[in-house]
Amino acid sequence: MKIIISNQSELPIYAQIREQLKEQILNGQIPEGETLPSIRQLAKEVGVSVITTTRAYSELEAEGFIATMQGKGSVVLPTDNNLLREQYLLRIEEGLSTAIETAKTMGMSKDELTDIFHNLLET
């Protein structure tokens, strides 16, 4: 498990921690069933506030990546395929939205944009 905090990032620190843990859970670097460090342990290791790590964990919990049990700590849940699919879908949509926004800014037509899209798919 690794967490690298950037002060330059536009993402708040709790979101950086959440995203990095999510990434490592999705690609299997942090395996299912693994116990994560406690909220306070993580805050100390990363050098951030307890409120920050608390928020990162509670959002991971809400999204179904981890479960926190009293006295047992936070455990990585099995990533079922739907969850995985949903996360990838979200990323594809984000990537495409950025492209569409850029196209709009420069006044590109729908057809031109779909041409680029098809051309890229072929390569």
Add this chain to the structure above:
Amino acid sequence: MMELLEVKNLSKHYKNFDLKDISFTLPKGYIMGYVGANGSGKTTTLNLITGVLKCVEGDVRIDGLSREKGEQAYKEKIGYVGDESYFPDHFKIKHIRNVIKDFYPTFSKDKFNGFIRKWNLPENKLIKDFSRGMKVMLMFASVLARDTKLLVLDEATNGLDPVMRTEILKLLQEYVMDGERSVIFSTHILSDLEQIADYIYFIHRGRTILYDAKDELIENFLLVKGESAKIPPALKKELIGLEEKTYGFEAILPSDKAELLGNAFLFEKPTIDQIVIHYIKSREEQ
């Protein structure tokens, strides 16, 4: 009992200065940064908390206990580190060890000696020959060797080198690790301390300006930059502490007013110091 420190309507009147209605709570296991410019009332507040100043108006409780209920038990709960050494110049470490032992029953010689060794503090030098950093670490050693509940730090990391500051950040995080003890520190410049603070209380001229969880504060504001000439009147009204420079302006904007920005300006996540600077500027202009 979740709150370690409760401060209610704390006020203190001086001829030229008023501290007015300071109120906050600090839960067990958390760290608060008490920030403001020099002369804003930070030290007065901390002295009222530690009991150095008599608290006439308002109420302070540490771990549920007020000072009036038991002076000795109250003081035993507090560890204080200031920006100046409170040890006599002609003392050596062994003298300090003996004196603290008499004052505080929970003082552990073994713990104290452990810190002295860990930080390579010289047993045989007089305190007056200690460097500023050594004096600060000696204060931390004497405080951490006791069984306290609240660390009160008044500008304690001023003038320390980055290596020592990092060491102290770790110490503070270790102190609150078990979720039973808390830290309040005052500073006029947060810099690296900002990272570990859970809560921020910001005062100016003895009055409360902002008090919130640090993460909330950072999310509630944007640091905006751009060309002064392009600021529309609707936006100008909302900008806090607008600072116009030759080649552009800088100000703070509440995040919920972000739609006023359009595409003409640069905005980014502020640091607490930036929020403080612009708020002070806006207050000075009033």
